[in-house]
Amino acid sequence: MLSHYHGQVFNASELARSMNLSSPTIQRYLDILSGTFIIRQLQPWFYNAKKRIVKSPKIYFRDSGLLHVFLSIDSKTSLNGHPKLGASWEGFALEEFISFHQLSEQECFFWGLHTGAELDLVFQKSGKLYGLEVKYSDAPKMTKSMHSALAELNLEKLFVLYPGKDTYRLDNKIEVIGIEALSASSLKTTVN
DSSP, rough: GGGGGGGGEEHHHHHHHHOOOHHHHHHHHHHHHHHSSSSSEEEEESOSSSSOOOOEEEEEEHHHHHHHTTTTTOOHHHTTTTTTTHHHHHHHHHHHHHHHHTTTGOOOEEEBBSOOOEEEEEETTTEEEEEEEEEESSSSSOOOHHHHHHHHHHHSSEEEEEEEEEEEEEEETTTEEEEGGGHHHHHHHHOO
């Protein structure tokens, strides 16, 4: 059942009702799965704002292969036609980015407003706030969420990670990065 929440805000009460268990029991099970590095719980980034922000964690399977098994995805063709393709890519790319930048669990958050604006990852380095948006697209473009995040959070830089090769700028604070460029040593210097 958790595989259907991959990349989404987790609702323990909804899952508890469907399994006839209590919400604290469901949360305890989720915490065990997080503690054993099967599930990543991204907590929401809180800041002083007058807007209603999302307060529940987003969850991801840390291992895309495990997610695919639970979703009965057994081939690339099956994955390409699956409704969770974007979420699968998001989880994979998120884990790669977090690993590349050696971010700890306590440094990783997501940001979301009830209006729909969101960022997949928010993190701090050297006292500066950065954001990451993951897109399964050939050529990501600027979105309303990106504008909102830059304005609301005063980000030092916003990265957009996609399954391509090229790196380019959408704005002076927004850099699009192909997943293959993540291994480039010059990228690490952009987050300091």
